[in-house]
Amino acid sequence: MSTSPRTLFDKVWDAHVVQHIEDGPDVFFIDRHFIHEVTSPVAFLGLEQRGLSVLYPERTFATADHNTPTINQHLPVQDPLSANQLAALERNSAKYGISHWGLGDPKNGIVHVVGPENGITLPGMTIVCGDSHTSTHGAFGAIAFGIGTSEVEMVLSSQCIMQPKPKKMLINVNGELSKGVTPKDVVLYIIAQISASGATGYFVEYAGSVFENMSMEGRMTVCNMSIEMGARGGMVAPDETTFNYIKGRDKAPKGADWDRLLEYWKTLKTDEGASFDVILNYNAADIEPMITYGTNPGMGIGISKKIPTAAEVGGAKASYEKSLNYMGFHEADPMIGKQVDYVFIGSCTNGRIEDFRAFASIVKGRKKADNVTAWIVPGSHIVEQQIKEEGIYDILKEAGFELRQPGCSACLAMNDDKIPAGKYAVSTSNRNFEGRQGPGARTLLASPLVAAAAAVTGKVTDPRELL
Amino acid sequence: MAYDKFTVLRSSAVPMPIENVDTDQIIPARFLKATERKGFGDNLFRDWRYNSDDSPKQDFVLNNPIYSGKILVGGKNFGSGSSREHAAWAIYDYGFRCVVSSFFADIFKNNSINVGILPVTVSPEFLDQIFKAIEADPTAELEVDLPAQTITIVGTGAKESFDINGYKKNNLLNGYDDIDFLQSIKQKIGTFAEQSHY
Numbered sequence: 001m002s003t004s005p006r007t008l009f010d011k012v013w014d015a016h017v018v019q020h021i022e023d024g025p026d027v028f029f030i031d032r033h034f035i036h037e038v039t040s041p042v043a044f045l046g047l048e049q050r051g052l053s054v055l056y057p058e059r060t061f062a063t064a065d066h067n068t069p070t071i072n073q074h075l076p077v078q079d080p081l082s083a084n085q086l087a088a089l090e091r092n093s094a095k096y097g098i099s100h101w102g103l104g105d106p107k108n109g110i111v112h113v114v115g116p117e118n119g120i121t122l123p124g125m126t127i128v129c130g131d132s133h134t135s136t137h138g139a140f141g142a143i144a145f146g147i148g149t150s151e152v153e154m155v156l157s158s159q160c161i162m163q164p165k166p167k168k169m170l171i172n173v174n175g176e177l178s179k180g181v182t183p184k185d186v187v188l189y190i191i192a193q194i195s196a197s198g199a200t201g202y203f204v205e206y207a208g209s210v211f212e213n214m215s216m217e218g219r220m221t222v223c224n225m226s227i228e229m230g231a232r233g234g235m236v237a238p239d240e241t242t243f244n245y246i247k248g249r250d251k252a253p254k255g256a257d258w259d260r261l262l263e264y265w266k267t268l269k270t271d272e273g274a275s276f277d278v279i280l281n282y283n284a285a286d287i288e289p290m291i292t293y294g295t296n297p298g299m300g301i302g303i304s305k306k307i308p309t310a311a312e313v314g315g316a317k318a319s320y321e322k323s324l325n326y327m328g329f330h331e332a333d334p335m336i337g338k339q340v341d342y343v344f345i346g347s348c349t350n351g352r353i354e355d356f357r358a359f360a361s362i363v364k365g366r367k368k369a370d371n372v373t374a375w376i377v378p379g380s381h382i383v384e385q386q387i388k389e390e391g392i393y394d395i396l397k398e399a400g401f402e403l404r405q406p407g408c409s410a411c412l413a414m415n416d417d418k419i420p421a422g423k424y425a426v427s428t429s430n431r432n433f434e435g436r437q438g439p440g441a442r443t444l445l446a447s448p449l450v451a452a453a454a455a456v457t458g459k460v461t462d463p464r465e466l467l
Numbered sequence: 468m469a470y471d472k473f474t475v476l477r478s479s480a481v482p483m484p485i486e487n488v489d490t491d492q493i494i495p496a497r498f499l500k501a502t503e504r505k506g507f508g509d510n511l512f513r514d515w516r517y518n519s520d521d522s523p524k525q526d527f528v529l530n531n532p533i534y535s536g537k538i539l540v541g542g543k544n545f546g547s548g549s550s551r552e553h554a555a556w557a558i559y560d561y562g563f564r565c566v567v568s569s570f571f572a573d574i575f576k577n578n579s580i581n582v583g584i585l586p587v588t589v590s591p592e593f594l595d596q597i598f599k600a601i602e603a604d605p606t607a608e609l610e611v612d613l614p615a616q617t618i619t620i621v622g623t624g625a626k627e628s629f630d631i632n633g634y635k636k637n638n639l640l641n642g643y644d645d646i647d648f649l650q651s652i653k654q655k656i657g658t659f660a661e662q663s664h665y
Contacts (some may be wrong), residue, residue: 029659041502050646055656132549132574148577158650197572242648250547270569296489315543316486316543413496414499
């Protein structure tokens with residue numbers, strides 16, 4: 001056992017290396033594997049073609065989320081291709097003995113919402129899923145990242161993938177966040193600072209008082225968007241906030257198992273003097289509510305700022321102009337006051353109870369703007385239930401909003417929740433790529449507070465004016 | 468899934484000098500509904516390639532008959548965003564065997580190698596030279612030599628080395644994949660699993 005100081009990431013990584021290959025990747029053991037209907041069917045097909053089975057079915061969990069309707073979930077799914085994918089997930093799960101929370105199951109919801117809320121996600125684990133936002137689970141001090149379908153097949157058949165160890169980046173944010181600044185703003189700010197590829201090749205640890213004081217929901221929002229800075233994943237050291245969140249959840253360890261694991265989890269932090277390849281430091285006081293103006297998540301600014309010029313941004317001018325043209329925006333335009341046609345709150349980034357509480361805090365006593373179509377989509381049935389129990393549903397209804405049923409919805413617009421071409425959507429999701437929310441759709445990424453401010457005023461509005 | 472071995476590829480190339488080409492552009496989510504790995508090439512770059520009425524967009528490079536070849540040359544941060552392997556399948560299915568850029572997103576790079584596409588990372592300067600060579604002559608050929616780990620602009624002779632780890636290189640050269648290897652060490656994995664915390 002090495003006695004030299006190690007980072008949190010080193011500790012968890014090293015504990016999962018089955019074999020190191022000279023001039024090659026590590027054979028990396030996976031504790032928990034999530035699957036959904038879109039990226040798993042071809043992996044199961046591959047198993048069949050090779051005559052392989054699922055090695056440890058109890059380590060894999062299936063939920064349907066990407067391609068599900070968010071209304072009338074009790075009715076048969078209309079789109080035959082979507083219905084076929086959902087049926088394949090159910091069939092494959094049953095065939096191999098994998099736990100499956102399909103459409104209509106009370107545990108169903110977005111994979112990165114239901115994993116944590118059911119106590120499947122634990123500190124020190126390695127977690128993968130055929131979905132890049134698997135980085136969400138890093139909020140618990142797990143190494144969690146997205147994989148491709150070939151790797152899904154590897155995990156199913158051998159519980160391992162072949163993975164080179166990434167470099168290490170530490171991002172410290174210290175100080176107090178000001179009013180109206182949420183975890184979403186913190187992560188959009190970081191991405192704007194380092195760009196959408198600034199952490200490619202790295203695994204990030206988030207540290208400093210801002211993350212120490214953040215709720216688990218907030219940490220999940222931040223870790224979720226690690227991939228949007230190019231990082232494979234991001235993690236936060238587990239602490240009392242983490243342990244309190246996990247304790248008592250359905251699949252969380254209990255009794256002696258809990259005591260044993262808690263002792264282990266308390267060792268999961270970066271040692272004094274451990275080294276990182278890159279360390280970045282930011283001040284909480286510099287962060288204001290953020291919004292994106294372009295077609296990658298790195299193109300974000302403080303909501304009170306003007307769109308930068310190509311020269312200010314640097315990089316390829318043609319790509320920058322292509323992006324602004326797509327958005328119908330111009331250099332030096334202010335963001336405040338821009339037209340908004342749609343508001344989407346939900347997704348694995350901001351589809352948890354805290355996000356709906358924030359949204360309701362602004363909506364309360366106000367009315368939905370007539371020019372806005374709002375899609376309010378809980379991340380899971382459990383979140384939906386909380387929304388109703390806490391009275392948030394009544395606030396939303398009173399203000400003229402409707403609540404939809406859980407799923408990924410307009411974040412990637414695989415189902416019918418597509419923003420029409422040319423329309424502007426303020427979205428709490430994670431990607432503003434061209435056509436991400438529907439062909440020709442224009443996405444402005446922001447926090448639930450900014451989304452709420454847009455929903456009640458019908459334009460981009462600083463939420464601090466409404467708090 | 469088996470793929471063809473990769474050794475030396477000499478071909479003209481299709482230039483796409485755009486930065487941050489994300490996997491939603493390579494294949495939009497609404498085309499991910501298949502349960503088999505078939506036909507994804509038809510929807511490669513769908514929304515850049517076709518209008519909403521399915522007519523081809525004349526100004527898009529894949530619709531320009533002067534460009535062809537088995538090599539796609541993209542701008543910095545190619546393949547960012549979603550982990551969908553469908554992006555690599557679409558590129559392969561369309562007929563590309565190699566993607567060249569100055570910078571690749573991690574997951575896309577992994578996925579590419581896993582399906583038999585060679586991602587070649589070159590310096591920004593060399594990437595610029597490639598774009599200029601194709602601009603001057605759309606039939607300009609590139610030679611990608613995996614055993615030697617070099618890429619050459621055939622017309623000018625300009626050459627650069629690229630990195631790839633020995634294990635993955637061996638896979639591509641022989642058409643092996645990781646699943647074959649992992650099956651061969653299953654016993655070791657079983658022993659490891661027994662000692663796992665979870």
